[in-house]
Amino acid sequence: MTTPAPASSRRPLWARVPVISHLRQSIGLQRGMLIVGLVLTGLFLLTALLAPALAPYGFAQLRGPDGAFGATQPPSAEHLLGTTQGGYDVLSRLIWGSRTALLVIVVAVVASILIGVALGLISGYFGGWLDRVLVVIADAIYAFPSLLLAIVLAIVISGGQSSMWGGILAAALSITVIFIPQYLRVTRAEVIRIKSEAFVESARVVGASHARIMIRHVLRNSTRTLPLILTLNASEAILTLAGLGFLGFGIEPTAAAEWGYDLNKAVADVSSGVWWTAVFPGTAIVLVVLGLTLVGESLNDLSDPRLRKRAVGAEPVEDLLDPAHATQEASA
Amino acid sequence: MTEIVEIRDLAVTFATDHGPVRAVDGVSLAVQPGEVLAVVGESGSGKTVTAKSILGLLPETATVRGAVIVRGRDDAAAGGGSSAGGGPADGADVVTMSASRLRKLRGRDAAMVFQEPSTSLNPVFTVGWQIAEGLRAHGKMSKQEAREKAIDIMRRVGIPDPETRVDHYPHQFSGGQKQRIVIAQALALDPGVIVADEPTTALDVTVQAEILDLLRRCRDEFGAAIVLITHNMGVVADLADRVAVMYQGKLVEQAPVRELFANPQEPYTQQLLAAVPRIGEGLARAEERASRRPAGWEDQAPVVEARDLRIVYPGRFRQPDFVAVDGVSFAIRPGEVLGLVGESGSGKTTIGRAMAGLTRVSGGSFDVLGVEMAGARERDIRPIRPRIGFVFQDPATSFNPLLTIAQCVAEPLVVNGRFGSAEGARARVDELLEAVQLPASYGDRYPHELSGGQRQRASLARALALDPELLIADEPTSALDVSVQARVLDLFDELHRELGFAALFISHDLAVVDMLADRIAVLHRGRLVEEGTGASVLGAPSDPYTQRLLASLPVPDPVEQAARRAEWEALRG
Numbered sequence: 001m002t003t004p005a006p007a008s009s010r011r012p013l014w015a016r017v018p019v020i021s022h023l024r025q026s027i028g029l030q031r032g033m034l035i036v037g038l039v040l041t042g043l044f045l046l047t048a049l050l051a052p053a054l055a056p057y058g059f060a061q062l063r064g065p066d067g068a069f070g071a072t073q074p075p076s077a078e079h080l081l082g083t084t085q086g087g088y089d090v091l092s093r094l095i096w097g098s099r100t101a102l103l104v105i106v107v108a109v110v111a112s113i114l115i116g117v118a119l120g121l122i123s124g125y126f127g128g129w130l131d132r133v134l135v136v137i138a139d140a141i142y143a144f145p146s147l148l149l150a151i152v153l154a155i156v157i158s159g160g161q162s163s164m165w166g167g168i169l170a171a172a173l174s175i176t177v178i179f180i181p182q183y184l185r186v187t188r189a190e191v192i193r194i195k196s197e198a199f200v201e202s203a204r205v206v207g208a209s210h211a212r213i214m215i216r217h218v219l220r221n222s223t224r225t226l227p228l229i230l231t232l233n234a235s236e237a238i239l240t241l242a243g244l245g246f247l248g249f250g251i252e253p254t255a256a257a258e259w260g261y262d263l264n265k266a267v268a269d270v271s272s273g274v275w276w277t278a279v280f281p282g283t284a285i286v287l288v289v290l291g292l293t294l295v296g297e298s299l300n301d302l303s304d305p306r307l308r309k310r311a312v313g314a315e316p317v318e319d320l321l322d323p324a325h326a327t328q329e330a331s332a
Numbered sequence: 333m334t335e336i337v338e339i340r341d342l343a344v345t346f347a348t349d350h351g352p353v354r355a356v357d358g359v360s361l362a363v364q365p366g367e368v369l370a371v372v373g374e375s376g377s378g379k380t381v382t383a384k385s386i387l388g389l390l391p392e393t394a395t396v397r398g399a400v401i402v403r404g405r406d407d408a409a410a411g412g413g414s415s416a417g418g419g420p421a422d423g424a425d426v427v428t429m430s431a432s433r434l435r436k437l438r439g440r441d442a443a444m445v446f447q448e449p450s451t452s453l454n455p456v457f458t459v460g461w462q463i464a465e466g467l468r469a470h471g472k473m474s475k476q477e478a479r480e481k482a483i484d485i486m487r488r489v490g491i492p493d494p495e496t497r498v499d500h501y502p503h504q505f506s507g508g509q510k511q512r513i514v515i516a517q518a519l520a521l522d523p524g525v526i527v528a529d530e531p532t533t534a535l536d537v538t539v540q541a542e543i544l545d546l547l548r549r550c551r552d553e554f555g556a557a558i559v560l561i562t563h564n565m566g567v568v569a570d571l572a573d574r575v576a577v578m579y580q581g582k583l584v585e586q587a588p589v590r591e592l593f594a595n596p597q598e599p600y601t602q603q604l605l606a607a608v609p610r611i612g613e614g615l616a617r618a619e620e621r622a623s624r625r626p627a628g629w630e631d632q633a634p635v636v637e638a639r640d641l642r643i644v645y646p647g648r649f650r651q652p653d654f655v656a657v658d659g660v661s662f663a664i665r666p667g668e669v670l671g672l673v674g675e676s677g678s679g680k681t682t683i684g685r686a687m688a689g690l691t692r693v694s695g696g697s698f699d700v701l702g703v704e705m706a707g708a709r710e711r712d713i714r715p716i717r718p719r720i721g722f723v724f725q726d727p728a729t730s731f732n733p734l735l736t737i738a739q740c741v742a743e744p745l746v747v748n749g750r751f752g753s754a755e756g757a758r759a760r761v762d763e764l765l766e767a768v769q770l771p772a773s774y775g776d777r778y779p780h781e782l783s784g785g786q787r788q789r790a791s792l793a794r795a796l797a798l799d800p801e802l803l804i805a806d807e808p809t810s811a812l813d814v815s816v817q818a819r820v821l822d823l824f825d826e827l828h829r830e831l832g833f834a835a836l837f838i839s840h841d842l843a844v845v846d847m848l849a850d851r852i853a854v855l856h857r858g859r860l861v862e863e864g865t866g867a868s869v870l871g872a873p874s875d876p877y878t879q880r881l882l883a884s885l886p887v888p889d890p891v892e893q894a895a896r897r898a899e900w901e902a903l904r905g
Contacts, residue, residue, distance in 0.1 A: 025349060198730035199740075202794070205688050206744035207717030220734050308349075 018227045019295070022302040030308070034298035040291025047095055048102040056080075057089045059096035059257035072274045082276040085265055086253060094280055096257035100168060101288065104241045105234045107172035108179065112233070113226065115176070116183025121222070123184065124191030125214050135188070138181035147243050150174035154249045167251030167258070171241045178240070179233050186229060190222035197221075228303065231296035235289040242285050259285050334403065336524045336557050337363040337386055337442070338423070342398035344381050344390065352395075355381045357581040359398075363525055365405070368551055368558045370572035370589070372565070372604070374813035375784075378581040383527045383561045387442050388426045388434045400426040404441045405524035405555075439466045443518035447530040449510035453502040459486075459513045460498035466520050481520065488553075489516040489546055508539035515546060525557040526550060532567060536675035537840070541884035541900060544570050563814060565608045566886030569593060569893045577601050589890045607818035608888045611870055614846035617825065618866050621850060625667070634663035635802050635834040636687065640696035643682050656682040658858040659696070666801070669828065669835045671849025671866075673842055673881075678855040680838045684806045687836060688722050689713035701802060718748045721795030721833070725807040727787035731779035737790050738775030741765065744797045764793040768823060785816035789823060796827065803835040809844060821847055842885055846870055854878050879903070 019038070026034050047054060062068060064078070073083040081090035123131045141149070153174035157166075194200060195218060203213050245251070245260020253261060259281040266278035302308050344356040356378040363369050371379040384390055385400050403423035426434065438444075446452040453462060463485060464478035473481070479498065486494035489512045502510055511531065518526050528547065532540040548571060550556050562568060568575055568589065575592045577585045577600065585598045596602045643657040657679040664670045674680040685691040687700055689708070698705040701716045724730035731740050738761045742754040751757035762772035768789040779787060788808060795803055805824070809817040825848060828835065839845045845852055846866050853863040854875065862875040873879045883900040887893045 198724040198726060199732045201690060202722060202724060202730050203732075203743065203747075204690065205717065205720065205722040206747050206794075206798075207714050208743070208747045212747065216735075217732050221732065 019299070022299055025308060026298065026302055030298055030301055033294050034302070037291050037294025037296075037298060040287055041295055044098055044288045044291060045102065048098040051095050051099045055092040055095040057092040059088070059093050060254045061089065061092065062087045072269065072277065074274075075276055081280050082274075084262065084277045085269060085274075088253065090262075090276055090280055093253075093257040093262055094259075094284055097259045097262070097281065097284065098288075100164075100251065100256045100258050101238050101241060103168050104172045104175070105237045107168065108175040108237045109230055109234055111173065111176040112179035112183055113230070116180040117187045117219075117223070117226070119180070120184040120187025121191055121214055121219055124188035124222075125195060125210070125218060127192075131188075134184065138184050141177065141181045146178045146240065147247075149178060150240055150244055151247065151249055153177060154244055164251060164256040167255060170249075171244055171251075172237075174244075175237045175240050179237075182229060182233065183226070186225055187222055190225065191218055194218050194221045224303070228296055228299045231292050231299065235292035235296070238285060238289055238292070335362040335401075336365045336403055336405070337361075337559070338399075338401040338403075339382070339385070340399040340401070342382065342385060342396070342400060344378070344385060344397075345395045346391075347393045347395070355394075355581055356385075359578070359581075359583045361576055361583065361586070363557050363559060365524060365557055366551060366555050367573045368547075368560055368571050370560045370562060370568040370575045371578060372562060372568055372575060373578035374563060374604075374815065376580070377578040379561045379578050380529055382578070383529060383559050384444075386426065386525070386527055386559065387438055387444055388429065389444070396427050398427065402426055402437060402441050403524065405522070436470070439523065440470050440521045441523055442525045442527065443521070443523040445511075445514050445518050445526060445528040445531045448534045449507060449514050450502070450534075452514055453510060455502055458499050458501055459505070463513070463517050463520055466517055470521055482516075485516045485520050486513070489513070489519065490542075491516070506539075507535055508542055511535060511539075511543050512546060515543075515550065519550060519554055519556070522554065523556060525559060527559045527561070529561045530563070531560070533562070533564070537842075538675065538880055538884045540567070541886070544886070545901075547571060564886070565605065565814070565888035566893070569888050569890040570886040570897065572890075577604065593888070593890050604815060605888070607815040609818065609821070609841070609843035609847055610888065611843045611846050611882075611885070613843075614848065614866050615871075617847065618850055621829075629665070629667075632665050634665045634699075635701060636662075636664040636836070637699045638662050638683075638696065639698075641683070641686075641693065641698050642695035643679070643686055643691060644694040656858055657686075660855070660858070660860045661696075662853055662860065662863060664802070664834050664836060666834050667832045668851065669837055669849045671845030671852040672836060672838045672855060673840065673845050673852060674855035675840060675881075677857070679858040680840075680855050681806055683855075684804050684836055684838050687802075687804055688720055689717070718744070718798045719801050721798070721800035721803040723788070723791050723795045723803065723805040723808045726811050727784055727791050728779075728811070730791055731787065733779055736776055736778055737765075737770075737782065738762075740779070741775070741790060741794045741797060744794060748798060750798070760797070761793075764797055765790070767796070767827065768793040783816075784812050785820060788812060788816075788820050792820075792823065792827065796831065796833075799831065800833055803833045804838075805835060806838045807840065808837075810840065817844070824848060842870065842882065854881065 023031070023034060023038070057064065069079065069083045069087050069089060071083060071085055071087045073079055075082045079089050079091065081094065083089055084093070119134055123134045150171070154170040157170040157173055200213060200217050203217050241258070242260035242263065245258045246264045248264060251258045251261065262281040263278060266281070269277045339359060339361040342356055342359045343354065345352050345354050359378070359382055361369070361382070371383060373379045381390065385396060386402060390396060401423040424433065424437065426437070429437070453459065460479060460482045463482040464475070467473055467478045467481055483494045483498050486498060491497050491509060491512055502513070505513065531547065532543050535543060544567060547558060547560070551558055560567070560572060572589045574586070574588050576583055577598070579600050585592070585596065585601045587597070592601065593605065596605055639661050641657055641660045642655070645654040645656055647653045660679070660683065662670065672680045672683065682691055686693050686698060686705060689705065689710075693706040696706065701719050703712055703716050705713070731737070738758060739754040741761045741764055742751065742757040745751045745757045745760060746754055751760070758775070761775055765772050765775055770786060770789055770793070774782065774786065774790070782790065791808070808824070809820050812820060821844065837845060837848055849866060851864060852866055852869040854861050854869065854877070856877045862869055862873060862878045869878060870882065873882055880903065883896065883903050887896055
């Protein structure tokens with residue numbers, strides 16, 4: 001009998017969580033990229049969660065105890081990053097804006113994962129005409145320019161109104177529609193692969209129902225690549241939101257802070273030497289997208305054993321293949 | 333004459349996610365010019381890694397220590413003269429060699445034949461181009477010359493009509509012919525040594541015999557030494573001059589082939605040889621089983637009965653339909669084991685799948701446990717599912733990787749409502765695991781934490797969970813090592829004795845089927861060519877195909893195999 005795998009291969013639960021397990025496996029440049037990505041993403045999440053505590057003013061606040069802030073004030077002690085054309089505090093809107101971005105990401109990603117994975121599972125498992133129809137629709141959506149589709153949906157959903165939740169939902173749902181085909185395609189491809197595996201057939205042979213096979217055997221085995229698309233989609237969601245805001249389909253400044261909208265309003269400032277209204281929201285978008293993309297790309301490389309770098313050159317500490325053999329040797 | 337390859341104290345370590353792993357540990361080997369050295373061992377014994385190190389083909393994650401000296405054919409003959417390529421007189425160490433020198437060495441001094449011929453040829457180039465590629469990489473040769481050389485070498489490896497075939501693509505050749513072309517590629521530059529990594533494992537027995545014959549000619553006519561990596565002791569007995577046995581990265585024993593088979597020194601070698609199934613061993617078992625049967629057993633209604641069974645896979649894009657099973661009739665009576673033997677494409681797996689309701693029956697009648705499978709719908713089949721157990725070929729993929737072994741084994745119990753949950757079924761699962769000789773604690777492990785043999789035993793436990801009347805085993809041991817296979821087969825026999833299920837045992841290996849089956853059915857291209865007891869089918873085969881199948885099966889005994897080879901050559905004409 002060959003010796004069983006060492007008990008140490010069962011790592012504790014926390015070490016098997018996707019991102020953490022990836023971090024533990026990583027090394028060198030790959031690890032650096034992942035850490036930079038995680039730090040940027042972590043900062044973004046913290047800012048969003050602690051916005052009320054961090055922001056010196058409200059996102060729609062125009063006057064403090066000493067009267068109005070004044071328009072396009074340069075950075076100063078009261079307004080660390082200056083004020084905008086409309087007289088808002090740039091830093092406050094920057095911090096509150098992360099909240100809007102996070103909400104849009106969460107709503108968009110959750111909705112598109114739920115719908116996309118469910119459709120992909122059904123489409124891949126049953127096949128036939130339903131599969132063909134769903135794939136054609138998904139391809140058709142792929143063919144649309146995503147921003148155009150988002151604009152159309154934003155108009156349909158919010159009807160031009162832009163309250164905070166109306167704006168967030170409009171942005172999130174329009175992004176959802178663009179992302180569903182991605183999740184559908186990825187899940188469907190995995191499901192088709194898993195469906196022909198022997199363990200699925202063995203479930204069929206013992207008489208398991210379709211629902212049981214789909215949920216217990218197929219679904220859990222076909223979600224491996226989702227964390228990766230999730231992070232990449234999150235960064236795309238931010239860009240779409242900012243694009244919508246920049247084009248004027250975003251959220252009114254009194255309803256919520258939104259980076260794309262601020263950038264739009266800052267266009268005119270740049271030529272008049274007012275740099276702080278454009279640079280800071282722009283940098284925020286770039287850093288968040290960079291952080292999320294770095295996490296996504298690193299996860300992609302680390303999940304693939306062929307791309308993953310490992311420490312080379314070390315000698316084995318002990319004979320991992322056969323502990324019994326090693327002890328024999330030691331006693332000999 | 334000096335050694336053509338000399339491996340001195342080779343140690344290879346791989347960097348893995350779980351830290352460095354030693355794959356080869358202190359192996360020293362030498363290959364003489366024009367000899368066949370067989371390196372045998374089970375999976376994970378380091379035989380492939382050792383052989384690949386001769387060509388410097390190890391992946392980046394490997395760290396190599398020791399020396400691998402490869403001498404050109406001329407060097408070895410001259411006892412260390414100057415090499416044509418300008419290498420040092422005493423050969424060159426592959427371990428420390430630069431990449432460009434390594435490229436010069438590959439193909440010219442040492443070549444490789446891979447296991448799977450269909451993936452080692454590039455599908456978008458003609459075979460002639462692929463043979464010529466190696467020639468042109470090593471010497472200044474015009475296209476025309478290279479083409480002529482390719483035609484010549486193809487003729488010498490036995491490809492008929494090489495002048496036209498040289499322009500054909502790999503998919504236009506059969507599996508055996510593709511392997512011939514791979515060997516032709518290896519022979520093109522007349523290398524001193526050819527490393528053949530399981531060259532016949534992916535091939536059918538009758539084709540294997542022909543490829544072994546060709547490899548023998550590589551040695552006799554081309555004068556090449558061959559390092560043959562294999563786990564098949566029959567192949568070793570047929571072809572090898574000398575055998576090196578490896579176990580867990582170490583060289584256990586090294587001896588000339590007849591000496592090793594007749595008088596193995598090390599306990600591991602003895603155990604390995606004892607585990608190899610031999611035809612004829614099953615006869616006593618079958619007789620013993622027959623004697624235990626109650627009177628009137630012969631007249632019992634069969635559990636499975638096929639009459640003119642026909643299974644057709646519809647062709648696509650106006651291609652003709654593929655007839656996988658064509659007019660097959662057989663019956664399995666209660667408690668009987670029917671062995672179904674055939675080469676790839678013979679339809680044996682299709683019959684097994686149809687019996688379990690996984691493949692649609694196209695014609696004839698197929699009565700399984702009282703349900704007519706021809707035209708049956710899922711609803712009709714479901715009631716008999718609990719009465720059928722199925723053991724799949726590859727134990728690695730037949731378990732859901734996210735469930736523990738206990739959960740997997742409990743699945744049939746839960747699905748069929750015997751227990752509410754996997755936890756509730758645990759007592760029964762432990763019982764089942766014990767029945768297949770696995771400790772109950774293994775139930776908490778995940779499938780990847782078990783070895784292949786352990787997994788296949790768990791698979792047997794799952795198939796037997798509902799105490800089925802009928803068990804279908806589709807090549808249950810073909811993915812396992814010989815010694816593991818022997819234990820799984822013994823277990824199968826024992827369980828069959830205790831539980832008395834009827835079984836369809838599908839295998840390509842005559843010796844394995846012989847050990848277990850009461851009756852043997854031989855399939856050839858979808859047709860049943862011969863059926864009968866083991867003694868009659870294997871002892872006195874009447875069908876020419878069965879005769880050929882038996883004759884081409886290499887016997888794990890070099891003396892006997894030499895006699896059989898002569899017989900086979902006579903049969904082939």
